[in-house]
Amino acid sequence: MILSVLACADPPPPPPQPTAPLEVHALSRPVGWLAEQLGGPDVVVTQVLPDGQDAATWQPSGDVVASLDRADLVVANGAGFEGWLETATLPDTLVSTAEGLALRTIEARTHSHGSGGAHSHQGHDPHTWSDPALLAQQGAALHRALVARDPEHQPGYDARLAQLQEQLDALGIALDQALAVAPDRGMGSNHPSFGYLARRAGIELIELDLDPERPPGPQALARVGAWRQDQEEPVLWWEAAPVAEVQQALGSGIVHLVLDPLEQPSGGSYDYLAQARGNLVRLREAFTTPQAPR
Amino acid sequence: MRRPTLRERLGGPLGLAGRYLLHHRGRAGIQVLGSSVALALPAITLLANATIEDRLLARAQASPIVLGHVGNTFDLTMSALYFRTAVRDPIPHGVVDRASAYGLAAPLHVGHSVGGVPLVGTSLAYLEARGLQIAQGRRPGVLGEVVAGAALAEASGLSIGDRVRTDLTNLYDLAGSYPLILTVVGILSPTGGPDDRVYFSDVKTTWAVDGHLHGHAALTEATAFPAEEGARHLQATAALFLEQQITPETLASFHLHGETHALPASAVLVFPTDARARDQLLGDFALEPLYQAVQPTDVIRTVLGIVAQVRGALLVYLGLVITTTTLFLGLTLTLSLRLRRAELELLRRLGSSRLAVAEVIGAEIVLILGGAVALSGGLTLLAALLLGVV
Numbered sequence: 001m002i003l004s005v006l007a008c009a010d011p012p013p014p015p016p017q018p019t020a021p022l023e024v025h026a027l028s029r030p031v032g033w034l035a036e037q038l039g040g041p042d043v044v045v046t047q048v049l050p051d052g053q054d055a056a057t058w059q060p061s062g063d064v065v066a067s068l069d070r071a072d073l074v075v076a077n078g079a080g081f082e083g084w085l086e087t088a089t090l091p092d093t094l095v096s097t098a099e100g101l102a103l104r105t106i107e108a109r110t111h112s113h114g115s116g117g118a119h120s121h122q123g124h125d126p127h128t129w130s131d132p133a134l135l136a137q138q139g140a141a142l143h144r145a146l147v148a149r150d151p152e153h154q155p156g157y158d159a160r161l162a163q164l165q166e167q168l169d170a171l172g173i174a175l176d177q178a179l180a181v182a183p184d185r186g187m188g189s190n191h192p193s194f195g196y197l198a199r200r201a202g203i204e205l206i207e208l209d210l211d212p213e214r215p216p217g218p219q220a221l222a223r224v225g226a227w228r229q230d231q232e233e234p235v236l237w238w239e240a241a242p243v244a245e246v247q248q249a250l251g252s253g254i255v256h257l258v259l260d261p262l263e264q265p266s267g268g269s270y271d272y273l274a275q276a277r278g279n280l281v282r283l284r285e286a287f288t289t290p291q292a293p294r
Numbered sequence: 295m296r297r298p299t300l301r302e303r304l305g306g307p308l309g310l311a312g313r314y315l316l317h318h319r320g321r322a323g324i325q326v327l328g329s330s331v332a333l334a335l336p337a338i339t340l341l342a343n344a345t346i347e348d349r350l351l352a353r354a355q356a357s358p359i360v361l362g363h364v365g366n367t368f369d370l371t372m373s374a375l376y377f378r379t380a381v382r383d384p385i386p387h388g389v390v391d392r393a394s395a396y397g398l399a400a401p402l403h404v405g406h407s408v409g410g411v412p413l414v415g416t417s418l419a420y421l422e423a424r425g426l427q428i429a430q431g432r433r434p435g436v437l438g439e440v441v442a443g444a445a446l447a448e449a450s451g452l453s454i455g456d457r458v459r460t461d462l463t464n465l466y467d468l469a470g471s472y473p474l475i476l477t478v479v480g481i482l483s484p485t486g487g488p489d490d491r492v493y494f495s496d497v498k499t500t501w502a503v504d505g506h507l508h509g510h511a512a513l514t515e516a517t518a519f520p521a522e523e524g525a526r527h528l529q530a531t532a533a534l535f536l537e538q539q540i541t542p543e544t545l546a547s548f549h550l551h552g553e554t555h556a557l558p559a560s561a562v563l564v565f566p567t568d569a570r571a572r573d574q575l576l577g578d579f580a581l582e583p584l585y586q587a588v589q590p591t592d593v594i595r596t597v598l599g600i601v602a603q604v605r606g607a608l609l610v611y612l613g614l615v616i617t618t619t620t621l622f623l624g625l626t627l628t629l630s631l632r633l634r635r636a637e638l639e640l641l642r643r644l645g646s647s648r649l650a651v652a653e654v655i656g657a658e659i660v661l662i663l664g665g666a667v668a669l670s671g672g673l674t675l676l677a678a679l680l681l682g683v684v
Contacts, residue, residue, distance in 0.1 A: 059546045062435025062479060069433070087437040087507070087548050089496040091418060 022150050025071040027082045028055035029263060029270045030129040031097055034139050035075050037164050038146060042153040046071070055082050055263065056126070065089060072149055075142060079103055081126030095145040097138035098128045104199060106192050106207070129262055131196035132168040132175065132276065139164050171276055176201060178283040182235075188227050189237040193261035205237065212242040215249040224250055235286070257286050307650065311657035322662065325626065329666030332619035334673040336612040341674065343605060345681045347598055353487060354590035356424070359575060361389055361562040364586045371593040373404050374561040376488045377412040380405030381560045385585055387497065388555030389562050390417075396575040397566035398423050401559040403500040407461045408476070411446055412492040415500025415559075423565045426489060430454055431480035437502055437548055438540025440476045440495040444484035452478050457539075458493070460503050474503050475539040486682060501557050502540065502548065509537035509548035627659065 022043045026032030035045045048064065049055050055077070065088045068074050076082050078096030103124035128134040143161045147154045179201035187203065189195075190210040198205040208223050210216055216224065228234050234254050239261040247256065259279045260266055266275045305312070315322040353375050362370040363383035373381045381404070393399035400423060403415030418433065420426075431454040434441060442452050452458075456478045476499065484490055501507045537544040550557075564587075566572035579587035631638070641651050678684040 057546075059542070060436070061542060062439050063432070065435035066432045084436075084546075086550050087498060087545060089418060089434045089436065089439075089498070 019150075019152060022072040022146070023070065024073045024075060025068055027074065027076040027085075029265065030135065030272055031075045031077050031138065031142070033270055033272045034097070034135070034142055034164075035073075038139060038143055038157055038160050040156055040160050042150065042156055043146070052264075057083065059084050060088070068093075073145055075145075077126060077128065077138070079124045079126040079128060081128075093149075095142060097141045098126070098134075099141070101128055101134055101137060103128070104192075104195050106195070125192050125195045127193050127261065127263075128196055129272070130194050131200045132172040133200065134196055135272070136165045136168040139168070167273060171273065171280070172200070174280050175276075175283065178280055178287060179203060182283075182287045186227075186231055187235045187237065188224075190242075191239050191261075193239045193263075194237055194259060208236070210236075210242075210246070210250075212238055212240040212246060215245045221249065228254070255286070257282065259283070307653035307657040308661070310654050311661055314654075315658060315661055321630075325623065325662050326665040326669060328619060329623060329663060330669035330673065332616050333666055334670035334677075335615060336609075337670065337674045338677040339608065339612060341677060341683065342681060343601070343608075345683055347601070349487075350594045350598065351591070354594040357563055357590045358566055358572060359564040360588045360590055361385065361393055361564060361579060361585055362560070362588065364582075364584060367586070367588045367593050368597065370561055370586075370588055371590045374402050374563055375590060377402075377404050377414050377492050384558035384560055385562070386555060387557045387559045389585060390559065391555065393562050393564045393575070396571040397564055399565075400563045401497045402561045402563055403497045403558065404560040406463065406500055406503045408440075408458045408493050409450075410461065411450075413440065413460060413476075413500060413503070414492050414494050415497035416494060417497060420563065421494070423563070424485070424489060426485065426494075427483040428480045429483040431478075433480055434494070434496050434499070435479070436540075436545060437496070437499055437507070438474065438476050438545070439479040440493045440499070441480035441482055442478055443482050443490040443492050443494075445490035446492065447478075447481040452481065454478060454480070472536065472538050474499075477540075497559065498550075499540075501550070504558070506552060506557050507548055507550045509540070509544050631655065 021041065022039065024035045024039060024043045024045045025048050026035050026045055027048050029047070029049065032045055032047045032049075035043060039045060048060070048068070049058060069091050071091075071093060074091060074094045076085060076094060076096050077098055078085075079098035079101070080086075081098075106123065106125045128138065139161060143157055146157050150157075175197065179197075182201065182203060184202055185204045186206070187198075188206045188208045189198075190208060190212060192207050195205060195207070206227055208220070208227060210220055210224070228251075236250075236254050236256055238256055238258045241258045242250075242256060247254075259282060260275045262272060262275050262279075264270070266278065354371070357375055360370055360374040362374070362381060363385050365381075365383060369379060370381055373379050384403075387401055390399050390401045398419050400417050400420035401415070402420070404412065406413040406415075421433065428441065429444065431441070440458070442450070446452065457475050458478060459475050460473045462473050476493075476495065478493075482489065482494075498507055537547060540548065564575060566575055576587050576589070579585055638651055641654070642648070675684065
């Protein structure tokens with residue numbers, strides 16, 4: 001009797017089929033790292049930027065751009081960092097994580113030709129990730145896109161976003177503490193890679209547009225000369241160690257502070273937190289010890 | 295065995311009439327042809343009219359809302375749906391972002407051409423909304439890449455990798471934009487509509503043809519006027535070479551002048567998510583002083599209303615043609631009978647009754663009209679095939 005009742009009962013519902021992880025294509029390292037942190041096991045992140053290439057200058061072929069159609073989400077830093085986006089035909093799955101952030105304006109030389117009149121290539125500073133708070137906001141933007149695309153896994157995305165924001169908040173506080181004793185005016189940088197970090201700490205960084213591998217020309221030397229005036233112990237932030245010829249051309253007495261611009265993997269794989277903590281150590285050394293940092 | 299009578303040997307009135315018409319095949323042919331044209335002309339005209347109306351309406355119904363600058367709604371609709379005419383006043387591309395809140399929105403930048411064929415700048419949203427599939431190759435990926443419609447590719451013998459050159463828009467604008475060489479990277483599946491006969495590219499490529507987006511080498515002492523120390527503005531000399539081909543080598547030098555949202559679009563085609571979004575979009579743009587939201591079905595129905603009035607006059611005209619042709623046919627028949635009086639008299643003398651003679655005449659008329667009906671049917675069928683109705 002019991003067996004017959006059991007036989008007539010509705011069969012148990014089939015177990016839910018595990019959905020395939022989202023395919024996320026990242027166009028630069030910081031946002032690729034964000035996608036990995038937020039997506040966890042629910043996403044498969046493909047880094048579109050080839051190893052060793054600079055996202056700002058890399059130019060993908062039309063085939064590579066068309067292949068982005070296969071992704072569920074395409075994640076970009078935006079704010080002009082991936083310069084090729086300006087000339088590419090992009091799918092509507094693109095998420096520009098820096099959209100809506102309070103961006104810095106950087107100035108560059110402008111030119112004119114033909115009938116177009118004077119025009120400028122100045123724009124926004126795209127190095128948003130140098131400030132962990134901005135990267136956290138970019139994480140929130142990516143989180144919204146992930147949840148909209150894959151609401152089934154929202155609890156996981158929520159938990160990982162909370163953890164990420166906690167880590168980035170802690171990093172930001174530590175950076176603030178390290179920079180609290182730094183001079184708030186007069187330091188220079190070779191490239192606008194750390195503008196948002198400086199803005200966060202209330203520091204004015206003078207961008208000198210120097211190449212760490214090529215000795216500066218007369219105009220660049222004139223800029224450096226003007227900057228060095230009134231500086232007792234000038235500090236120059238670099239995104240890569242300047243070669244000896246560059247240091248020699250700039251003259252003695254400059255403290256060269258080399259930081260990781262966090263655009264590329266340092267060593268093995270890209271790890272934003274580990275690499276930013278490396279910068280933290282160098283900043284602490286630079287501003288708490290009397291020795292010139294290297 | 296009984297011998298067949300003369301009437302039986304000749305196959306009765308129909309056979310006799312057939313033999314007569316075959317003997318006078320030139321005159322009979324003209325009569326059949328004239329009658330068939332008189333019959334086929336109204337049929338073909340009405341068929342073509344109905345087909346064009348159906349197609350116009352179908353295209354309009356597949357294009358829910360067109361946004362554009364205030365002005366002539368007909369020009370805007372024709373430009374957005376058929377790409378043949380450029381609008382007088384473009385709208386800023388930023389309208390696309392605004393329209394995206396209501397559904398799928400695709401910019402349309404119309405006005406450039408390649409060998410006289412329209413080059414339509416748009417986005418992937420257009421291909422998606424229209425259901426345009428790539429039959430060969432791939433969709434445009436970077437600046438300078440185009441896909442060709444199926445009929446265009448077939449007529450021009452286009453294949454993947456072919457280079458095509460945009461037409462010069464103004465011969466006397468020496469300081470303006472130059473023709474650009476573009477690459478065909480894909481061919482679309484046929485749809486039977488106007489999308490089959492144009493090139494599609496990203497709207498950025500059409501901005502490059504405009505000159506808003508262009509490529510050149512970095513400014514050097516040879517290509518720029520000397521600048522004072524610290525100057526933030528360099529002015530290029532005429533020696534600066536603007537790229538005329540968008541290739542993998544030159545692509546990186548192409549850059550945009552201005553903000554994307556301010557660059558021009560002829561129109562924005564919007565596919566609202568639902569009826570509510572459509573009503574909201576129409577309501578919001580009804581308050582706009584510079585832009586308008588047009589429903590192409592309204593515009594096309596207005597045009598078809600005018601066509602319907604013309605069609606009434608056309609039907610009267612066709613009726614007159616048929617009447618006149620019938621009268622002429624009757625006249626030629628009467629004259630023919632007069633000319634054949636001796637011949638018909640001979641039939642009577644051979645013993646044919648008046649009825650038998652009338653049967654032969656009647657059979658001739660039936661054969662001529664039958665031939666005319668068959669020929670006009672064939673012509674109408676041919677027209678239907680050419681119009682793609684069958």
